[in-house]
Structure formats: structure tokens, C-alpha cells
Amino acid sequence: MGRFGFVAKRLLQVIPMLFGIVLVVFMVLQVTPGDPARQIAGLRASEEDLEEVRESLGLNDSVLEQYGRYVGNVVQGDLGFSYKSRKPVASIIGDRIGVTIWLMGAGLLLVVLISVPLGVISALRKDRPIDHIIRGLGLVGMSMPAFWTGVILLLLVANTTGWFPSGGFGETFGEKAHHIFLPALTLAIASSPFIIRGLRAEMISVLESDYISTGRSIGVAGSRLVRRFVLRNAAGPGITLIAIEAGFLLFGAVVIETTFALPGLGQGLVIAARGRDLPSVQGK
Amino acid sequence: MTTPPSAAYEGVPPTIEPLEVPIGERGLWRRMPKKVWVGVGIVATYVLVALLAPVIAPYDPLMIDPANSLASPSADHLLGTDQLGRDIFSRLLYAARVDLPIGFLGAFLPAIAGTILGALAGFYGRWVDTVIMRTADVVQAFPAYILVIVLVFALGQGARSIIIAFTVLAWVVYARIIRGEVLRVRDLDYVHAARVAGLRNLRILRVHVFPNVISQTIVYLPSDIVFATLALASFSFLGLGIPPPTAEWGAMIADGQPFITTNWWFATVPGLAIVGLGLGLSLIAEGFEEALRG
Numbered sequence: 131m132g133r134f135g136f137v138a139k140r141l142l143q144v145i146p147m148l149f150g151i152v153l154v155v156f157m158v159l160q161v162t163p164g165d166p167a168r169q170i171a172g173l174r175a176s177e178e179d180l181e182e183v184r185e186s187l188g189l190n191d192s193v194l195e196q197y198g199r200y201v202g203n204v205v206q207g208d209l210g211f212s213y214k215s216r217k218p219v220a221s222i223i224g225d226r227i228g229v230t231i232w233l234m235g236a237g238l239l240l241v242v243l244i245s246v247p248l249g250v251i252s253a254l255r256k257d258r259p260i261d262h263i264i265r266g267l268g269l270v271g272m273s274m275p276a277f278w279t280g281v282i283l284l285l286l287v288a289n290t291t292g293w294f295p296s297g298g299f300g301e302t303f304g305e306k307a308h309h310i311f312l313p314a315l316t317l318a319i320a321s322s323p324f325i326i327r328g329l330r331a332e333m334i335s336v337l338e339s340d341y342i343s344t345g346r347s348i349g350v351a352g353s354r355l356v357r358r359f360v361l362r363n364a365a366g367p368g369i370t371l372i373a374i375e376a377g378f379l380l381f382g383a384v385v386i387e388t389t390f391a392l393p394g395l396g397q398g399l400v401i402a403a404r405g406r407d408l409p410s411v412q413g414k
Numbered sequence: 415m416t417t418p419p420s421a422a423y424e425g426v427p428p429t430i431e432p433l434e435v436p437i438g439e440r441g442l443w444r445r446m447p448k449k450v451w452v453g454v455g456i457v458a459t460y461v462l463v464a465l466l467a468p469v470i471a472p473y474d475p476l477m478i479d480p481a482n483s484l485a486s487p488s489a490d491h492l493l494g495t496d497q498l499g500r501d502i503f504s505r506l507l508y509a510a511r512v513d514l515p516i517g518f519l520g521a522f523l524p525a526i527a528g529t530i531l532g533a534l535a536g537f538y539g540r541w542v543d544t545v546i547m548r549t550a551d552v553v554q555a556f557p558a559y560i561l562v563i564v565l566v567f568a569l570g571q572g573a574r575s576i577i578i579a580f581t582v583l584a585w586v587v588y589a590r591i592i593r594g595e596v597l598r599v600r601d602l603d604y605v606h607a608a609r610v611a612g613l614r615n616l617r618i619l620r621v622h623v624f625p626n627v628i629s630q631t632i633v634y635l636p637s638d639i640v641f642a643t644l645a646l647a648s649f650s651f652l653g654l655g656i657p658p659p660t661a662e663w664g665a666m667i668a669d670g671q672p673f674i675t676t677n678w679w680f681a682t683v684p685g686l687a688i689v690g691l692g693l694g695l696s697l698i699a700e701g702f703e704e705a706l707r708g
Binding site for chain 1: 640644647648651652664667668670671674675678681682684685688689690691692693695696697700
């Protein structure tokens with residue numbers, strides 16, 4: 131079997147799970163109030179019109195039939211049409227996913243740029259004033275709701291300096307990077323404290339280990355010791371932490387896209403959920 | 415090392431290091447670092463404000479006064495008024511009555527459920543373990559926020575749905591932590607001794623195993639309350655949490671955002687309220703850890 135066998139088995143297990151998830155989401159959205167036919171036909175539509183819309187969408191079929199049809203279509207790459215905008219869900223997702231990827235990519239980059247130096251300093255200067263300051267800031271950062279941080283950055287940075295736009299997304303690479311900076315910084319402020327904390331703890335335990343003492347005793351210079359021996363050994367768990375955080379970034383992205391009016395997946399999901407737009411929610 | 419509370423909702427079990435001090439040890443409270451007491455003081459203040467809100471608040475938090483909307487802070491309205499002329503200070507106080515209970519329940523209920531299920535899974539093993547832990551896998555397979563959104567829509571918007579959604583999601587983490595701990599304790603000599611002495615399973619679990627694993631739950635709980643509160647505020651901010659007109663910090667921030675350039679305090683102050691509460695709870699969490707991990 132080996133490593134590949136394990137990975138293959140894991141991947142195969144994902145398939146029934148996906149069907150289960152789609153089924154649960156499907157069932158739940160079925161029993162919720164709100165009539166998609168009314169959404170499409172409008173408030174003044176007559177009962178006959180509504181019936182016609184329901185028939186054309188297949189909403190009168192049994193739940194199982196609807197589920198079967200939905201899964202069948204999804205397997206063929208057809209996610210259905212949004213009830214609201216009448217656009218194919220796949221194309222809505224395609225339009226929006228780029229923004230979310232930008233946000234998460236830039237966010238992760240800033241997380242690394244912020245957490246690695248601060249975590250290293252904090253560990254090397256353990257229990258000194260600078261360590262206390264970094265840990266204190268970390269506690270504050272952990273307690274700040276991401277959307278609020280975004281609002282505060284808009285207030286303090288975007289409004290006072292005018293260097294950054296307060297919302298939307300651009301066309302060219304430069305414009306995009308310009309628009310994504312504050313949202314990505316918001317994301318980084320929310321996530322970095324956890325990484326800093328983990329990296330600090332990891333580095334401290336490495337610093338206390340015997341081979342570092344040995345390194346010191348044979349005269350390896352401080353900065354070289356940190357780079358070659360400490361950081362390299364503390365990096366593994368740090369990377370695991372960042373990978374865990376990447377999952378969290380996705381939720382952060384939903385909220386932050388709303389704050390900064392970024393047309394990404396998260397914002398689309400929230401809009402769809404508010405409007406009971408079944409196919410759009412399921413697609414995401 | 416702690417794991418981000420956020421991981422709870424992404425289904426990643428926190429790394430567990432064995433606690434060095436049993437929870438019942440004498441003098442433990444006296445050895446609690448000072449930061450725990452600072453944190454307890456902060457949280458107690460919030461609880462007091464929530465309890466006394468009807469007495470302290472100068473206005474009815476729902477009373478609208480369109481003629482006096484978006485007023486600046488003054489002697490009449492300490493923090494000014496919102497877009498409907500409601501007193502922001504009163505709403506801020508009353509919101510504590512919404513955010514605190516939901517944040518606490520949204521962390522306590524999963525903690526209780528997860529601790530019990532994790533202990534059962536670890537202690538009895540076999541099919542009990544399989545059923546409980548595979549259920550945990552399924553819950554983890556969902557993207558957390560989608561599950562919350564779907565549940566809230568199924569159960570109707572409101573406090574009850576949010577608490578149920580958090581419970582359905584977050585028990586998994588506690589179950590994993592406690593299961594691991596029980597597996598460690600289960601094979602220790604004193605448990606075998608209790609077995610040899612003829613004690614029944616349930617009694618061994620309750621009297622000999624449980625007290626030795628419960629501290630893991632207690633260490634993790636305060637950070638989880640922070641996350642439940644932040645999550646509640648986030649969902650309300652998105653318009654998927656507590657429906658208006660109820661005063662809630664996240665919803666107040668959403669109300670205030672459009673007026674950030676003119677009435678900056680409107681969106682800022684409710685956020686500070688959340689940060690303060692989170693800071694108090696984080697201090698407690700850090701202190702617990704220092705005291706219990708020795």
C-alpha cells in the first residue's frame with residue numbers, strides 16, 4: 131500500500147461523504163420556508179403562473195427525484211441556474227472564486243510575513259518586555275472580530291490617508307493588489323496571533339533542547355544557530371498550524387468580503403442564503 | 415502551545431499536552447497566576463452590566479426617534495444615537511444580555527456534550543467508539559460556516575438556532591480531546607485496581623476516570639467562549655444571526671459601518687465591547703493553562 135495507497139483510500143472515502151453532505155444540505159433547504167417559485171415569478175404573480183414556474187423547475191417532483199436529478203447534473207458539471215439572477219451557478223462561482231483566491235493568497239502571505247518575525251523575536255526574547263508586548267498584542271488580535279478590524283482599518287487607514295480604496299476590486303494586477311491589501315491585512319490580523327503563539331512555543335522548546343546547547347558550546351554564532359538549527363526545526367509544526375489556519379481563512383474571507391464589498395464567493399454565498407437561492411448555496 | 419479556537423470549527427483537534435497538575439489538587443486556586451483574576455474581574459463586570467442593563471440604561475434600547483437620528487454624543491445620549499434615533503449607549507448595555515448568554519451557552523453545551531461523548535467513546539471503545547467518532551468525522555467534513563448557515567435557515571433565525579448550530583459543530587473538538595485523555599488514563603494502574611476490586615464500569619468512569627480528564631475541557635473552554643462570541647457577532651453582522659431590532663454587538667457594527675466617516679464611534683464602540691470581553695476570557699484561558707500545565 132504505502133503512502134499512495136493511504137492517500138488513494140482517503141480520497142475514495144471522500145466521495146460518499148460528498149454525496150452525504152449534498153443530501154443533508156439539500157434536505158435542510160427543502161424543509162425551510164420560502165418559495166423559490168415566488169422569487170422568480172415576483173410578488174404579483176397569480177397562482178397559475180406560480181404553478182407553471184414550479185412545474186418548469188421540477189419543484190413538484192418528490193424530494194428524492196429532485197435530489198437524484200441534482201446529483202446527476204452535478205456529476206456532469208452542471209450546477210444549475212441561480213433562481214434569482216438566472217445565470218448558471220457554475221459561471222457565478224467562476225466569476226467570484228478568483229477574488230476569494232486573491233484574498234486568501236494575499237492573506238496567507240501577510241500572515242507569514244507578520245507571524246514569522248514576531249514569533250521568532252518573541253521566542254528569542256522570552257519574558258522580556260518585547261515578548262510581553264507581542265503576546266499582549268496577540269491577545270487583543272485574537273479577540274477582535276475580523277469584520278470590525280476591517281471597519282477600523284477603513285476608518286484609520288483608508289479614510290485618513292486615502293492611499294487605499296474602501297471597497298470593490300480592480301481589473302489589472304496592480305489594481306487588484308491595491309484593492310486586496312486592506313482586506314488581506316484584516317485577514318492577517320485575525321489569524322497571525324495563533325501562528326505567532328504556536329511558533330513561539332515551538333521555538334522555545336527547540337531552544338531548550340540539547341543539540342542547541344551543543345551548537346552553542348562548539349561556538350556556532352547566534353544568528354546562524356537560529357537560522358540553521360532553531361528555525362528549521364520549529365518550521366514543521368509552524369507550517370501545520372498555517373495549514374490549519376487556511377481553513378479558518380475561508381470563513382474569515384466570507385465576513386471580510388462583506389465588509390469590503392469584494393465580489394467574492396463568500397459574499398455571493400451570503401447574498402444567496404439571504405435570498406433563499408437554493409442552487410447557488412449548494413454549489414458553494 | 416494552544417491551538418486556535420477557530421480550529422474547533424474547522425474540525426481539527428487541538429494538540430494536547432498532558433496536564434501536570436490534577437484539577438482537584440489543593441492550593442491550585444492560590445497558585446493561579448494574577449492574570450486569571452484580572453480576567454475574572456473583566457468578565458464579572460460584563461456579567462454585572464448584562465444583569466443590571468435595565469437599571470443602568472438611560473433609554474429603552476428599541477425606542478426609535480427618527481427626528482433625532484445619528485446624533486453626536488452629548489449629555490443626553492452618551493454615545494449618540496443610531497440611524498433610527500435609538501440610544502447607542504443603552505443598546506450597547508442591552509446587547510450584553512444577548513451576546514453573553516449565547517456566547518457562554520454556545521460553548522458550554524458543546525463542552526458538556528463533547529466531554530460525555532468523548533469519555534464514552536474512549537472508555538467503552540468498540541462500536542460505541544466507532545459510532546461516536548465516525549459521526550464526529552461527518553460533522554468535520556462540512557465546511558463549518560456553511561453548516562451554521564444551513565442550520566440557522568432550517569431552524570429559523572434567532573438565538574436558539576445559533577446555540578444549536580454551535581453545539582452540533584463544536585462538541586467534536588471536546589470529544590476528540592477527552593477521548594484521547596481517557597485512552598491514556600484507562601490503562602493506568604489505579605483503574606485496573608478499581609476493576610479488580612470489582613467496581614462497575616460506570617462507577618469507574620464517573621469516579622476514577624472523569625475527574626482526571628475533565629481539566630482538558632476546562633482549559634479549552636474559555637477560548638471557546640471567545641470564539642462562540644466572535645462567531646455570533648460575525649453571523650449577526652452578515653445578517654444571518656440575531657434578527658433586528660434586538661441590540662447585538664455584531665449587528666450594531668453592521669448598522670454603524672455606513673456612517674463610519676461621520677459617526678465613527680457608532681461602529682467602533684460595540685467592537686471594543688467584544689474585544690474587552692475576549693481579552694478577559696483569553697487572560698483566564700492563558701492563566702488556567704499556566705497553572706495546570708505546571
